[in-house]
Amino acid sequence: MGRVFLLAAWLLACAVLHHGACAAATGPVSAIAGSQKIACKLLSLTHPDHTFFEGSDNYKYETQTQYWSSTAYNTPACVFVPQNAQQLSFAVTTLTLTSTKFAVRSGGHMPVQGYNSIGSSGVLLSNSNLSTLALSHDHATVSVGPAYRWRDVYSYLQPYNLTAVGGRVGHVGVAGLLLGGGISFHSSQYGFAADNVVAYEAVLSSGLIVVAKADNAYSDLYWALKGGGNSFAIVTRFDLRTVPFYDSLTNSPTVFENFTSLKTVADQYAFGALATYISAVDALQPNGLRQDFRVASFMVNREGLSTVHDTFFGDANSQLADIAGLTASITFQPVTKGFIENGRSRGGSNPQGVDANNAPYFWIVQNLSWQNAGDDDTVRAFAKATIAKIEGTITSHGVAGGYLYMNDAGDGQPVFQSYPSANLRRLKDIRTKYDPFRIYTNLLVGGWKVLDA
Structure with a gap:
């Protein structure tokens, strides 16, 4: 399927550009000034209901409402909101063939300016509608799209008395936390949140859609995505191991006795669901x-x-x-x-x-x-x-x-x-293998790039 979308975008870009975009790439791809207008035209022609321009409510929603910090607000040439991995593949290929800079936004929690947003020289790819959320039949794993924040995942799993090793703040996005490793309330028991990912569905810079696991042909990519950031692929689904919601034998573990024995001015200690706690904490970190x-x-x-x-x-x-x-x-x-x-x-x-x-x-x-x-x-x-x-x-x-x-x-x-230096060298080799023309380094703006280290 990925090859079909790759070919479609290739032919469409060639038809519009008429200036040699079809030539085989011989080196790293660099942005072309003004190309964002062509890319936005191609995306709006093929997916008019999913391409938004400044002045529309959808554009404002994607460029402001969805961000935690106002330092991240920006004004892209257009916003494209794919509905599935195939549409994201088409977008990546279109942006590559037009040499257009772009940013990717999932939860929008990273406050560094330009790391998950882009100005008028580029296109914003929003993950708002990549909304897979499904528990496996044996309840051992949950599949989560990058549209979601951790509060959504915890609320979904709560009726099953399950949770996932994820973020400690509810409005943190699933994708950003996992690609950076991820500290969790459960980390002392289960490690980084990324240590609990079973599989990644991802779009390579070629437009190919793959599933990376520890034991398949993409095991090197699987390893790189567990803390390697955005230099390798755009993930469209994470398959996560589920864990019991609460597996202590007591309501008030002895490890807390030094704290619970202190005289208190106010005591809000309570036994409750993680989703409920996260909701209360989110109110302390408002958007804007x-x-x-x-x-x-x-x-x-x-x-x-x-x-x-x-x-x-x-x-x-x-x-x-x-x-x-x-x-x-x-x-x-x-x-x-x-x-x-x-x-x-x-x-x-x-x-x-x-x-x-x-x-x-x-x-x-x-x-x-x-x-x-x-x-x-x-x-x-x-x-x-x-x-x-x-x-x-x-x-x-x-x-x-x-x-x-x-x-x-x-x-x-x-x-x-x-x-570790050996791990960094391995990351660089994996990046070269999966993105030889540096699409996710030169065109995908923002984030920490393996190549630059």
């Missing part, structure tokens, strides 16, 4: 603010923890006091040896290659939100300078963790450089 986050990691160390905490809040109080609507936080995410080892036993090796021998770690994320675009430069400069100071501190203490978690990283942070 301006957002920025940056990541660092270090081996658990009391002195290092205190220094990182004091550095962040000391600098925030002294430098950002006049920023309207500011919220500044730093989160210490514990990563245990069990997290790493249980993930490997469940899903095999992954590109991140985190060293279990130095665990436990704290993967920290500094999160900043504010109201006004006029404060962007000030807040982002603070974020970069402060994370650099934190990295210097943990390095001087000899406890630097090395690995940088992609899904919490900020613009320009060297994510892939923090992976």
Whole structure:
């Protein structure tokens, strides 16, 4: 089927362009100025009900409403919303043959400007209608399209007393979290969320639609997608292992006794469904603010923890006091040896290659939100300078963790450089194999690119 759509797009592009687009590519594809107009025309001619232009309600919905951070709002030449993998294949081929830049948006939670959106020089591919959501007959796996956010997955599985190893914030998209590895409430038991993916249905840059599994002809692609980002393929369906909703023997495990024994001012502890909890937490992170986050990691160390905490809040109080609507936080995410080892036993090796021998770690994320675009430069400069100071501190203490978690990283942070060198070389080889003309590097904008590391 993928070849049919590839041929159709090829012939259509040749008919419209009349200037040698049919010639065989001999090197990396680069964007052509003005080509977005041709691409939008082709998409609107073939799929008028799924191609949206500025001024329509659907265009506004796809370019603003669906994003978490207003820093990601943009004005693409048009928005194309495929209904299935075949239509996405057609779009990728059309954009390739017209040498048009494009962005892909799923959940829209990444706040880095231009990482999941694009301006008037390109086309936005929205995953809003790639909406597979189905539990297998034996309830062992659930198939999820990239249209969904984790709140949708948890709500769907709740009646079966099941859940999936997924995001901790409900409006985080399924695709972005999994392609970056994914930290979950269940990670200490099951590893990265990506360690629990059984199969990926994906569109290659050639337009071919494939299913990648650990034990089939695309096992190398399967490995790369478990934390390798967007350099390899556009995933149209994730098949995930399900897990029990709650499998402790007690309502209040003894591990929490040091906390539950404290005198409280207010106590909201309750035994309830993950979907319910996620819904309540989502209200604390509304859409539409301006957002920025940056990541660092270090081996658990009391002195290092205190220094990182004091550095962040000391600098925030002294430098950002006049920023309207500011919220500044730093989160210490514990990563245990069990997290790493249980993930490997469940899903095999992954590109991140985190060293279990130095665990436990704290993967920290500094999160900043504010109201006004006029404060962007000030807040982002603070974020970069402060994370650099934190990295210097943990390095001087000899406890630097090395690995940088992609899904919490900020613009320009060297994510892939923090992976083991052998894994990075393997990722680069796999990228070359599946995308020799660099469609998903040169034309697909945004994200951390393996080739650039």
